[in-house]
Amino acid sequence: MMDKTGAAWQARALLRRAGTATLATQRDGQPFASLVTPAAAPDLSPLLWLSSLSEHTRQLRNEPRCALLIQDEPTDSNPQTAPRVTVTGVAEPVEADHIPALKARWLALHPYAAAYANFADFTLWRIRIGGALLVGGFAAAHRLRPADLLPSPASVAAIAAAEPSILGHMNEEHEDVLENMAIALGRQRPGAWRMVAADVDGCDLMGPEARRCRIAFALPVVDAASMRDALVAAAEEARRLLEK
Incomplete structure (x- = not known):
């Protein structure tokens, strides 16, 4: 229960x-x-x-x-x-x-x-x-x-402050990771996927034909460092699933 x-x-x-x-x-x-x-x-x-x-x-x-x-x-x-x-x-x-x-x-x-x-x-x-x-x-x-x-107001504020740099980094440096996450974790089609929002509970991707994909974390994050850890974990899980 x-x-x-x-x-x-x-x-x-x-x-x-x-x-x-x-x-x-x-x-x-x-x-x-x-x-x-x-x-x-x-x-x-x-x-x-x-x-x-x-x-x-x-x-x-x-x-x-x-x-x-x-x-x-x-x-x-x-x-x-x-x-x-x-x-x-x-x-x-x-x-x-x-x-x-x-x-x-x-x-x-x-x-x-x-x-x-x-x-x-x-x-x-x-x-x-x-x-x-x-x-x-x-x-x-x-x-x-x-x-x-x-969610914790302090965590919300910390992630909101870091969100622009998180989106910029993921969209500029990790397009392949975002596509893998959309396919493996979001059950979406291949294509160009971008991260458009991030919060303490996960992130949102937008792909072809304005299709939205929500990636939920296993646990809430509290700051930029734990956000990075959560994204790394999601990327590794997506890669593991795609390699099966």
Whole structure:
């Protein structure tokens, strides 16, 4: 049976690799659900690029309490075997001084959105996580508090500071390693793969036809040195799998 640490790690992995989610909002007590495209901020907060013309955005401005459901693929024909996590929290527009970096991160994970990224009616929002419920499969539920789920702020800050140099080094010096990781660890097709984001839990690669590949680490990293160790371990694992 999975313990709370394992449940938190699985929930974080689901949040980090999610490309779509269901957002639940409300108006005058009437629930409303919509499809959104989140990207996890370095601190795990879900980021949403929302139009002010959308019903869910108008509802969030009136009532910021909301929920976000992220669902993985089922393990067999029973849909209830799909791992999923629901996070509850409060949505808010991102502060102006944080928008450039977080918008760049969101676009790095959703490059197709560049066509409307500068429309005047769009704003970047974040959900401040207040709790989560992980269902790891059929009858496998775990309630998680923020203290259980969220990464260390010090580690988040350390990796965010090192991220530009990490991306530059991997993309300039290790294109072959990134391709190996995408193929062996991400089950993707060969091609030109680039690292577009890194965080305490792993990294994101973008490949041909804007295909995204999430590489999760075995354990969270805490600084640039442990990030290097995690990437070396991932590269060695990818090479081992490809040599079989």
